[in-house]
């Protein structure tokens with residue numbers, strides 16, 4: 101049986117932040133992280149490697165969850181400092197031609213008009229290659245930077261729904277043929293085709309219209325990564341790609357079936373939403389070398405419990421230093437931050453916090469390990485089992501050597517099996533993403 105092609109994205113998990121700054125192979129990351137160069141190299145490499153898009157994480161705070169302090173995060177440059185991914189998206193669009201560029205912008209802290217205008221501008225300057233990772237944010241401290249307390253988890257999704265509705269209306273406020281640019285007659289736009297909205301919602305209002313013209317894609321491609329019930333519903337209603345991290349092939353399959361069912365309930369074609377699974381493959385010159393590397397990484401986790409706890413505390417907005425390491429977390433502990441990821445992390449209550457922190461991976465739905473040829477075969481088998489639609493590679497560690505392993509090792513191996521594109525058929529990100 102011939103395998104179906106699948107999609108690849110690259111997830112820049114620490115956004116426009118400090119990457120592998122003090123590790124082997126980090127290059128000049130410690131001093132140059134705030135400059136665009138390494139991201140330009142990354143974007144060009146994944147374009148060569150046939151990826152659909154580069155997705156940049158974002159958050160808008162210096163974390164303070166672990167021990168109620170920013171000490172760990174600032175000492176280790178963990179999740180902070182960080183710059184605005186939308187600025188980087190604009191730069192990357194000028195150094196690439198075909199790959200999609202996805203920026204994260206939060207619905208909880210920004211205004212729909214700001215996001216609609218920003219995305220429209222980026223879609224223009226990239227000639228139709230922009231995506232928006234729609235997130236509701238998770239950190240109490242981020243909310244405080246904007247002067248309010250973090251709204252409750254499900255309420256944030258209700259706000260996000262109205263946010264996207266209004267943003268769509270703003271993108272549609274110009275009819276497609278409103279721009280004439282008639283130099284001879286001296287008429288730029290037909291004002292009768294540019295409409296005010298006078299939108300009055302529960303959370304947002306806006307007069308409109310948008311003060312920029314319709315962009316190549318009309319609106320950005322929508323992506324989303326929340327896996328709670330509300331998160332999945334928002335995704336099923338609006339997005340073209342959902343990022344997921346359900347552990348193991350069976351759960352991956354069930355997750356995809358669930359999303360496709362929800363999409364149908366929203367009157368959509370289930371093939372118009374791609375489910376992409378987080379993975380961070382480990383490569384070696386031989387399978388044995390890759391296994392050894394993976395084992396070394398697992399051993400390194402054991403000596404970095406504090407770092408792992410601090411990371412989880414940040415994502416969950418819960419100070420995990422308060423809980424005994426050798427007992428399970430309390431049953432009734434739920435997160436107002438990354439709710440579904442935290443529930444996955446907690447497990448079924450039979451393992452202690454220490455066991456969970458060592459066992460759970462935030463970046464791997466399944467473990468991929470071996471030579472590029474071996475990993476390509478593993479991906480083939482998993483995708484056949486799951487049914488689609490692709491993988492989102494998390495660069496850990498995020499440095500140029502790892503990028504090369506993926507784009508110049510794995511991508512050619514996947515191409516030889518006919519699993520990923522060998523050229524971009526279309527100009528627009530949406531068309532490439534929905535092409536198969």
Ligand SMILES: Cc1cc2nc3c(=O)[nH]c(=O)nc-3n(C[C@H](O)[C@H](O)[C@H](O)COP(=O)(O)O)c2cc1C
Nearest residue numbers: 157158204235236237325326327328331438439440
């Ligand atoms: C792969 C992945 C990427 C994410 N990227 C971001 C991000 O850049 N910024 C952010 O605030 N939240 C991000 N999130 C959080 C989700 O979008 C979502 O808001 C969070 O997981 C809570 O949703 P849930 O409770 O529905 O799971 C990400 C989650 C995942 C799994």
